[in-house]
Amino acid sequence: MTSPSTEREIRRRRRYAPSFGAKIAAACLEGDASIAQVALQHGLNTNLVQTWIRKAKRQSQLPAVPDFVPLPVPPPADLPTTPAAASEICIELPSSQGAITVRWPVAEAAQCAHWLKGLLG
DSSP: OOOHHHHSOOOOOOOOOHHHHHHHHHHHHHSSSOHHHHHHHTTOOHHHHHHHHHHHHHTTOSOOOOSOOOOOOOOOTTSOOSHHHHTEEEEEEOOTTSOEEEEEEGGGHHHHHHHHHHHHO
């Protein structure tokens, strides 16, 4: 019979250098790998790696990654940009002899709809 003290394995908490934790945190934020993948590759607990990431952010060891970066979006080239062109309805109808373009004032949209129903009816 073995004594209880020999059956139990005494586990000691591993300690890592702060530079190692910062390196792992940077790898998680810079690469395409997930936190879980990086932790698994290094034999680490995911929660420990997340703690290192939070600590690194607090200590500004890592560059701040913005959640949202607004980008200017130019207007599409095929849409009218002038006020006069924006105040009319433009309909292009395919034809065997080429496309037929119909322009209608926006102020008379009801008449345009009536004409289009008659055409397609």
